[in-house]
Amino acid sequence: MSELLVSERPVPGTPRPYTFPTVVRRSVAGGDVVAAHLPGHNLAVAVLLLDAGAGREPVGREGLAGVVAKVLEEGTTRRDATGYALALEGLGTELSVSVDWDSFQVGVQVPVDRLPAAVELLAEAVRTPRLDPADIDRVRNDEVTALRMYWANPGPRADAALRAALFGVDRRPGRPMDGDPESVAAVTVDDVVAFHAEWLTRAGTLLVAGDLDRIDLDTLAATAFVGASPAAEPAGDPLDLVVPDQRRIVLVDRPGSVQSTLRLGHVAPHRAHPDHVPMTLAATVLGGAFTSRLNHLIREVRGYTYGIRAEFGYSRRFGRFVVSSGVQTAVTAPALVDAVGEITRTRDTGVTEAELAVARSWRAGQLSVELQTPRAIANALATLVVYDLPDDYHASLREALLSATESEVSAAAAAHLYPEGLTLVVEGDAGAIRDDLVASGLGEVVDAG
Amino acid sequence: MPETGYPWPIETTRLDNGLRVVVSEDRSVPVVAVNLWYDVGSRHEPEGQTGFAHLFEHLMFEGSVHVAKTEHMRLVQGAGGSLNATTNPDRTNYFETLPSEHLALALWLEADRMGGLVPALTQETLDNQREVVKNERRQRYENVPYGDAWLRLLPLLYPPGHPYHHATIGSMEDLDAADLATFQAFHTTYYAPNNAVLTVAGDASASEVFELADRYFGRLLPQPDIPPAPDGRVVPATGVPVRQTVTGNVPAPRIYLAHRTHPFGEPGYDVVTVLATVLGSGRGSRLYRRLADGARLAQPDSVSAFGVDLAHGPAPLIITATARDGVTAEQLEAGLVEVVEGLADGVTDEEIERARALLTTAWWRQLATVDGRADVLGRHATQLGDPARAAERLPRWLSVTADQVTELARDLLGGADRVTLTYLPDDAAGVREEAA
Numbered sequence: 001m002s003e004l005l006v007s008e009r010p011v012p013g014t015p016r017p018y019t020f021p022t023v024v025r026r027s028v029a030g031g032d033v034v035a036a037h038l039p040g041h042n043l044a045v046a047v048l049l050l051d052a053g054a055g056r057e058p059v060g061r062e063g064l065a066g067v068v069a070k071v072l073e074e075g076t077t078r079r080d081a082t083g084y085a086l087a088l089e090g091l092g093t094e095l096s097v098s099v100d101w102d103s104f105q106v107g108v109q110v111p112v113d114r115l116p117a118a119v120e121l122l123a124e125a126v127r128t129p130r131l132d133p134a135d136i137d138r139v140r141n142d143e144v145t146a147l148r149m150y151w152a153n154p155g156p157r158a159d160a161a162l163r164a165a166l167f168g169v170d171r172r173p174g175r176p177m178d179g180d181p182e183s184v185a186a187v188t189v190d191d192v193v194a195f196h197a198e199w200l201t202r203a204g205t206l207l208v209a210g211d212l213d214r215i216d217l218d219t220l221a222a223t224a225f226v227g228a229s230p231a232a233e234p235a236g237d238p239l240d241l242v243v244p245d246q247r248r249i250v251l252v253d254r255p256g257s258v259q260s261t262l263r264l265g266h267v268a269p270h271r272a273h274p275d276h277v278p279m280t281l282a283a284t285v286l287g288g289a290f291t292s293r294l295n296h297l298i299r300e301v302r303g304y305t306y307g308i309r310a311e312f313g314y315s316r317r318f319g320r321f322v323v324s325s326g327v328q329t330a331v332t333a334p335a336l337v338d339a340v341g342e343i344t345r346t347r348d349t350g351v352t353e354a355e356l357a358v359a360r361s362w363r364a365g366q367l368s369v370e371l372q373t374p375r376a377i378a379n380a381l382a383t384l385v386v387y388d389l390p391d392d393y394h395a396s397l398r399e400a401l402l403s404a405t406e407s408e409v410s411a412a413a414a415a416h417l418y419p420e421g422l423t424l425v426v427e428g429d430a431g432a433i434r435d436d437l438v439a440s441g442l443g444e445v446v447d448a449g
Numbered sequence: 450m451p452e453t454g455y456p457w458p459i460e461t462t463r464l465d466n467g468l469r470v471v472v473s474e475d476r477s478v479p480v481v482a483v484n485l486w487y488d489v490g491s492r493h494e495p496e497g498q499t500g501f502a503h504l505f506e507h508l509m510f511e512g513s514v515h516v517a518k519t520e521h522m523r524l525v526q527g528a529g530g531s532l533n534a535t536t537n538p539d540r541t542n543y544f545e546t547l548p549s550e551h552l553a554l555a556l557w558l559e560a561d562r563m564g565g566l567v568p569a570l571t572q573e574t575l576d577n578q579r580e581v582v583k584n585e586r587r588q589r590y591e592n593v594p595y596g597d598a599w600l601r602l603l604p605l606l607y608p609p610g611h612p613y614h615h616a617t618i619g620s621m622e623d624l625d626a627a628d629l630a631t632f633q634a635f636h637t638t639y640y641a642p643n644n645a646v647l648t649v650a651g652d653a654s655a656s657e658v659f660e661l662a663d664r665y666f667g668r669l670l671p672q673p674d675i676p677p678a679p680d681g682r683v684v685p686a687t688g689v690p691v692r693q694t695v696t697g698n699v700p701a702p703r704i705y706l707a708h709r710t711h712p713f714g715e716p717g718y719d720v721v722t723v724l725a726t727v728l729g730s731g732r733g734s735r736l737y738r739r740l741a742d743g744a745r746l747a748q749p750d751s752v753s754a755f756g757v758d759l760a761h762g763p764a765p766l767i768i769t770a771t772a773r774d775g776v777t778a779e780q781l782e783a784g785l786v787e788v789v790e791g792l793a794d795g796v797t798d799e800e801i802e803r804a805r806a807l808l809t810t811a812w813w814r815q816l817a818t819v820d821g822r823a824d825v826l827g828r829h830a831t832q833l834g835d836p837a838r839a840a841e842r843l844p845r846w847l848s849v850t851a852d853q854v855t856e857l858a859r860d861l862l863g864g865a866d867r868v869t870l871t872y873l874p875d876d877a878a879g880v881r882e883e884a885a
Contacts, residue, residue, distance in 0.1 A: 004564055004668040004669055004670065005514055005515060005560065005561055005564050005565050005665075005668075005669075006515075006557060006560070006561075006664065006665055007514075007515050009515070009524075009554070009557060010553035010554050010557050012528070012550045012551050012553075012554065013549075013550040013551075013552070013553070014550060015479070015548060015550045016479035016548075016549060016550070016652065017479070018478070018479055018548075040477065041817065042813045042817075043810065043813045043814060043817060073732060081732070081742065082732075082733065082738055082742065085731065085732035085733040085737075086733045086799070086803060089731045089732070089733045089803050089806065089807055090733075090799075090802060090803050090806055091806060092806035092807055092809050092810035093807075093810060094731050094732070094807075109810060109814065110810060111809065111810065111813070138745075141774075142748060142749050142750075142773075145701070145748055145773065145774055146748060146749075146750050148700055149594075149700050149701060149748070149751075149771070152594050152698075152699070152700040153593055153594065154592055154593070256698070257592060258587050258591050258592050259584075259587050259588060259592045289522075289526045290519075290522040290526065291519055291522050291523040291526060296519070299581060299584075300518075300519060300577065301577075303577050303580035303581060303584070304584070305584055305588075306581060306584040306585045306587075306588045306589075326584075326587075326588045326592065327584075328584065328587065357527060358523055358526055358527035361527055361528060361529045362526040362527060362528075362529055362530075363529075364529055365528060365529010365530060365547065365548045366529060366531065368478060368479060368480055368529070368548055369480055369529065369530065369531050369546050369547065369548070370531075371478075372478055372480065372817065372818045372819065373814070373817040373818055374817065375814075375817075
């Protein structure tokens with residue numbers, strides 16, 4: 001049979017360089033426009049990006065921004081919720097609203113000729129929502145229910161326990177980004193009205209990705225920014241974060257669970273840290289690609305899991321290193337020993353050139369593979385705005401990834417991985433795994449508070 | 450209305466061994482998508498061999514004659530590419546998207562595992578991947594509230610012996626019981642060039658792709674006797690509704706209503722696509738307006754209706770909602786049934802216009818990537834015999850009328866042909882108490 005196959009692996013052809021679309025920046029009507037020209041695309045995307053992320057929420061009201069996001073679709077001063085939905089969906093789009101630590105984004109995606117009408121409706125919802133107290137109460141209650149449903153899945157409780165251990169429950173990053181059922185239940189009508197008045201009435205940035213030959217940016221910007229107030233001061237400097245000197249295990253009981261959900265982590269630098277590229281590559285070798293050390297050992301060799309990954313998560317003011325997986329209950333302790341072992345090995349002996357070659361070209365290639373659509377380009381523009389990056393950022397990131405050396409990446413692994421300071425959160429059947437966890441010697445076992 | 454839903458070029462050829470090759474050139478980004486549809490899915494699995502098609506989705510990444518175990522992943526990711534594979538009742542597909550200078554690598558890898566998997570398949574690999582699949586089953590179906598709904602709906606919708614009766618993930622007992630030779634025979638039978646469509650979309654010319662396809666796949670031998678799956682095109686209506694109630698570890702009551710409709714590709718299924726959008730997509734849909742707003746029986750993010758695009762039998766339409774606090778499963782079911790049966794009393798032109806606008810955006814969104822295009826072309830070539838039929842999908846959706854939707858609802862969405870799957874929290878009283 002093998003003589004029917006070609007034995008020689010082909011060599012690559014000549015690469016055609018990827019060019020990020022030209023970035024157009026304008027200041028119009030007190031706000032900023034950041035746009036990318038995508039000739040020939042049928043669809044266009046517009047996103048209003050506001051400095052109103054989870055980091056702006058008051059203590060004890062985590063999830064408030066998410067409630068505000070839902071309330072925007074409960075009608076405007078001009079029309080009720082159904083009338084608004086029919087107008088928007090009649091253009092072929094729904095409102096895409098997302099909240100992360102650093103931003104509040106409201107977007108539409110439509111055939112190019114419908115973009116002006118869609119941005120008018122977008123601005124109508126953001127700038128002039130109805131904010132009827134009865135609607136706010138109902139939406140808040142629905143959000144509590146939705147969160148309660150979500151928290152019945154494995155994962156959210158483990159992640160909350162890890163955040164609390166890393167950042168402390170008294171600080172915003174120590175609480176779940178989207179809040180939990182209790183914090184959302186505490187949100188009042190006044191909270192919603194005040195958050196809107198403080199943060200959603202500011203001009204912000206309008207991101208546009210599409211065929212700019214067919215789009216009038218000034219008109220879109222005037223629609224988005226009319227009557228808006230100036231931007232707020234940035235939220236502040238990166239937080240001072242400390243890795244503990246003792247590893248420990250935090251056990252979250254999930255009786256009867258057939259898997260243990262693992263979240264292992266420690267604090268890490270914020271997004272703008274100069275080691276960003278070598279840290280990303282080190283995490284790719286450790287647990288970012290299918291052929292990474294963690295996935296190879298724990299899925300392919302041991303057969304403990306369907307998948308395991310490691311990554312650095314970043315925001316403007318903080319970051320964290322986290323390993324995520326779900327493993328069979330009976331092998332929880334050995335899986336943890338293996339995972340800590342691979343993190344330690346990576347910290348101590350760094351990466352090999354062969355592994356790094358895969359990580360480098362994968363991350364660089366992914367830039368061109370992923371940045372095909374108006375939606376993906378709009379997300380890339382958001383990255384530029386949120387982290388104050390230059391317009392050639394994506395082009396230079398590619399170069400930085402491809403030129404990172406083995407010693408730089410190994411040095412980043414040594415500097416930013418702390419296997420002895422890990423918090424090992426295990427969400428699983430405590431009765432079945434507690435003794436094994438204690439016997440593993442990985443660290444003191446405490447129950448999640 | 451657009452003349453065509455596929456404005457890019459499509460060129461096709463067929464190698465002497467039967468492999469169909471489809472190319473759609475677009476030079477706007479230096480990226481190329483490679484997509485292989487094999488016409489083998491869980492519908493081909495005889496009794497006692499369930500889960501085989503899906504297990505191959507795993508084994509195909511574990512090495513072949515010239516590619517070491519897991520080297521496939523390393524080479525594609527090392528080339529900057531993304532890759533994955535999926536299995537469903539109809540078919541199995543394998544795909545990668547890479548910077549275009551690595552096109553030959555992708556074709557070489559795909560050819561090696563099409564023609565050279567069997568000699569490389571070891572007992573150790575087989576045992577290891579059986580364990581991975583068991584972990585997948587735990588993670589995706591067993592450890593998640595409502596996670597087994599799809600596994601339960603299929604046998605309720607399709608009778609024993611029907612090719613869609615069993616779920617694609619299959620039986621772990623069947624996987625454990627089979628020996629290495631049985632799996633090798635499965636690959637030899639179905640992973641043949643004359644049972645596959647190779648599609649390449651993006652930064653490559655047709656002549657270049659045809660030449661590379663011939664170089665790497667051209668000498669593979671066709672398989673003369675590929676047994677067809679059992680014929681499942683007709684499922685006689687029983688006239689008897691089917692119900693199943695599951696009491697378990699779920700946070701709130703949830704209802705699934707399911708109906709058998711038309712196979713994907715038939716005009717009736719395009720009507721189903723529009724009907725599902727009218728019924729369940731967006732805040733302007735009937736389900737949202739009447740159950741999430743309106744009577745406030747359902748949790749707002751929980752309502753949906755969708756067709757599952759299966760082509761070799763009457764494809765399912767699935768309608769689902771989860772109860773709001775204090776609402777019982779009975780109340781929710783009555784509300785859902787009223788909305789579904791109300792379609793037979795007529796839908797408005799405004800509802801059709803809204804569905805057309807949403808479907809137009811959804812179609813162009815899928816075709817915005819070269820990988821989305823390759824998959825659409827592979828589907829139409831494999832299931833409808835001609836990739837160019839991709840161009841008819843959007844115009845057909847846009848030509849569906851309110852009367853056609855109403856008529857389909859009358860014909861197919863009656864109570865006598867309905868499957869109802871209900872999930873109840875195992876301590877329903879406790880859940881309601883907590884909400885108070």
